Amino acid sequence: MRRLPATLKVPSALMKRPYLNLFWLCALSSPLCAASIGAKSLLEVRLRHDLASYSSRAGSEVTATLVAPVKSGVDTLLPQGAVVRGQLVEVKAIGWGVKNLRASMRIDFDTVQLPDGSSLPIKSRLLAVENAREHIDQTGKIVGIRATAPMGHRLAGIARNVFIWDPLLQLVIAGSTAAVLTFPEAEIHYPAGTEMLLQLTEPLEVDTTWTTPLPRVATDGASREQLSNIIRAMTWRATTDNDRKPADIVNVVFLGEPEWVERAFSAAGWQLADPLTKKSGWMCFRSVAESRPYPAAPMSRMLLDEQFAKLSFSKSLSNYSKRHHLRIFSQAERWNGRPLMAAASTQDLGITLSFSNRRIIHVVDRNIDNERAKIVNDLVYTGCVDAAELVERPWIPAESKIGTGEMIRTDGSIAVIELNPCRTPLRTLDSSDPVRVSGGIGQKMSRRVFLTLGNDFTFNNPVYQAGLGLKFLWNRMLGREDRSQPARTSVVDGQSRSTDLAPPVPTAALPD
Numbered sequence: 054m055r056r057l058p059a060t061l062k063v064p065s066a067l068m069k070r071p072y073l074n075l076f077w078l079c080a081l082s083s084p085l086c087a088a089s090i091g092a093k094s095l096l097e098v099r100l101r102h103d104l105a106s107y108s109s110r111a112g113s114e115v116t117a118t119l120v121a122p123v124k125s126g127v128d129t130l131l132p133q134g135a136v137v138r139g140q141l142v143e144v145k146a147i148g149w150g151v152k153n154l155r156a157s158m159r160i161d162f163d164t165v166q167l168p169d170g171s172s173l174p175i176k177s178r179l180l181a182v183e184n185a186r187e188h189i190d191q192t193g194k195i196v197g198i199r200a201t202a203p204m205g206h207r208l209a210g211i212a213r214n215v216f217i218w219d220p221l222l223q224l225v226i227a228g229s230t231a232a233v234l235t236f237p238e239a240e241i242h243y244p245a246g247t248e249m250l251l252q253l254t255e256p257l258e259v260d261t262t263w264t265t266p267l268p269r270v271a272t273d274g275a276s277r278e279q280l281s282n283i284i285r286a287m288t289w290r291a292t293t294d295n296d297r298k299p300a301d302i303v304n305v306v307f308l309g310e311p312e313w314v315e316r317a318f319s320a321a322g323w324q325l326a327d328p329l330t331k332k333s334g335w336m337c338f339r340s341v342a343e344s345r346p347y348p349a350a351p352m353s354r355m356l357l358d359e360q361f362a363k364l365s366f367s368k369s370l371s372n373y374s375k376r377h378h379l380r381i382f383s384q385a386e387r388w389n390g391r392p393l394m395a396a397a398s399t400q401d402l403g404i405t406l407s408f409s410n411r412r413i414i415h416v417v418d419r420n421i422d423n424e425r426a427k428i429v430n431d432l433v434y435t436g437c438v439d440a441a442e443l444v445e446r447p448w449i450p451a452e453s454k455i456g457t458g459e460m461i462r463t464d465g466s467i468a469v470i471e472l473n474p475c476r477t478p479l480r481t482l483d484s485s486d487p488v489r490v491s492g493g494i495g496q497k498m499s500r501r502v503f504l505t506l507g508n509d510f511t512f513n514n515p516v517y518q519a520g521l522g523l524k525f526l527w528n529r530m531l532g533r534e535d536r537s538q539p540a541r542t543s544v545v546d547g548q549s550r551s552t553d554l555a556p557p558v559p560t561a562a563l564p565d
Contacts, residue, residue: 088130090123090257095180097121097430098137098162099248106156106197106241107146108489115139115160117249121430122263132263133434136166137175137251143194147240148492150500156197156241162251167261176255183248184370184377186344187241198344200239200504236501237344242490246322247370267433269442270308270388270469283386283393284444284467291380291397294354294361298456301355301397302449302463304425305379308388309472311363314381317437318366320478326365326378327351340373341404347373357382357395364394368431374404374415377427391471398424399461421461425468437475444469 098117103109116138123131139162147156165173178193187197271277284306291300307314315325327333329351340347348369354361362380369376379398386393400423401415418424432438449465491497 088125088128088259088262090125090130090253090259092253092256094123094253094257096123096131096137096165096177096251096253097248098251100243100245101136102245103488104141104158104241104243104247105488105490106144106158107148107491109141109144109158111141111144113141115141115162117162119165120248120434121426129263130259131165132168133430134168137162138164138166147197147200147500149496150200150504154199154504156239158195158241159193160195165257168263169261171261173257173259175253175257177251177253179249180252181250182243182370183250184368184372184375185243185247186370186372195241197241198237198239200237200500235343235345236497238491240491242488243370267438268440270440270471271442280388280469281444283388284446284469286386287384287395288358289446289449291355291357291382293456294356296456297356299453300456301380301399302421302453302461303357303382303395303397304421304463304467305396305398305428306467306469307381307394307396307472308391308470309394310392310474311383311394313437313472313475314364314394316475316478317432317435317472320435320437320475320480321368321431323366323368323377323431324349326367329354337373344372346371348376350376352378352380355380355397357397374401376401377424379424379428388471396428398428399455400424400427415457417455417459417461419460419462421463422466425466429468429470432470432472434479435475436477436479437472438470439473440471442469443467 097120099120101116101118104115116136119131119133119135119137122129122133139160141158142161143157143159145153145157147153160179162177162179163175165175167173179189179195180193181189182195187195190196271280287303287306289303291303292298293300327336327349333351336347337350339345340350346369348367350367350369350373352365352367357380360382363383364381365378366381367376367378377398377400379396381394381396384393384395399421400418402418403416429438429441433441443466446465446467449463451465452460452462454460492500
């Protein structure tokens with residue numbers, strides 16, 4: 054029989070009743086009673102070390118940490134902190150740009166090591182790299198971008214082809230492009246902390262369940278009633294700044310000092326967003342035009358109780374159009390002497406042209422409860438959370454529209470998170486020398502020439518680009534939107550709240 058992990062507690066009633074001990078023994082040790090994690094279930098993991106297509110070698114070990122527990126009802130089947138191991142089975146670099154136009158990687162994660170030291174073999178494939186510019190093909194291979202694919206370089210390439218008859222004008226366009234836009238680094242680089250979603254391809258049998266050692270915020274009837282009254286009195290929805298349209302729904306409450314909130318999000322890998330200025334707007338344009346990361350990109354301004362957000366955090370990787378983000382607003386109420394702050398969070402999945410708004414907008418994950426679960430998981434994982442729970446709000450509509458016209462869905466509950474000062478957050482990234490991301494200046498210059506010449510006569514010709522434009526407009530007219538990342542699903546308090554957009558994924562580590 055497997056040794057009972059330290060985090061697992063046997064109910065005293067079972068120990069006092071011999072006729073129930075057989076059931077408990079079976080539940081812990083017998084394969085016939087093992088719980089099963091179904092095929093197509095998702096594991097949310099975080100890389101412990103750097104990976105780079107230019108310098109990482111096939112056959113090297115890849116390790117990641119499970120940052121969201123996998124639950125079935127009230128049972129945690131795989132806990133936060135489990136280590137997922139695998140191998141980098143294939144890697145191709147762009148190098149000089151002659152042989153490969155795109156970098157690529159293939160990772161095979163095949164083992165889960167549990168906190169008690171035991172290991173389980175798994176069959177999985179990589180489904181997504183969160184907020185990355187690269188895409189994952191049907192086989193689970195990471196496929197990098199073309200260096201000439203960003204918007205700015207596509208437009209410059211089309212202009213050069215239009216004026217192909219005038220060498221002098223071609224030279225002017227090429228020089229202007231080089232002066233204004235940098236050539237993007239198209240080699241794949243995932244630093245330690247990069248988050249990925251893995252999909253099980255075969256069921257996983259587990260014979261141990263794990264408790265979640267996280268208490269509730271309200272521990273008795275009086276405090277629960279007090280907390281419910283505070284939540285009931287709060288404004289539950291933000292509005293847009295310019296026209297006061299209904300915007301994001303408040304779905305998280307923090308109990309603690311603002312500096313505690315900052316330290317907790319910093320430890321979880323989030324960044325404070327830059328203020329919306331002309332300078333940050335120009336940086337946003339360059340991020341899109343050059344396909345370069347801008348994790349601290351500003352957010353549109355929203356109001357809650359006619360007050361702007363006190364703090365705004367985002368979590369991205371290498372794609373301006375994809376990020377987790379939230380706005381945090383100060384509140385007048387306090388809880389046990391601690392400040393109370395309300396937050397509205399969503400995940401951006403892409404950018405698109407909105408005909409109704411007559412501008413470019415972000416496309417959000419319709420199930421906003423997914424972002425609530427993401428925030429809880431990230432903060433609990435740092436050790437900066439003392440207590441957390443969900444408070445139901447039956448008055449919140451299940452479906453509504455935000456300021457851009459996007460439809461969102463929610464179960465209405467709000468996550469209440471009690472923080473500690475977070476002076477020594479938990480960190481599980483491996484300390485190692487940084488990997489080399491690309492070659493020297495000579496190789497970069499040669500690669501730029503080879504890739505630009507090749508793409509001017511293929512992908513950047515006006516006919517090909519016109520076809521892409523017509524396809525995009527046709528899809529927008531039909532209401533087809535790019536939702537390239539799977540939606541998350543919450544399993545809280547023993548109830549599974551799934552969506553019609555994707556299979557279930559890891560859930561928030563809230564008490565049952």
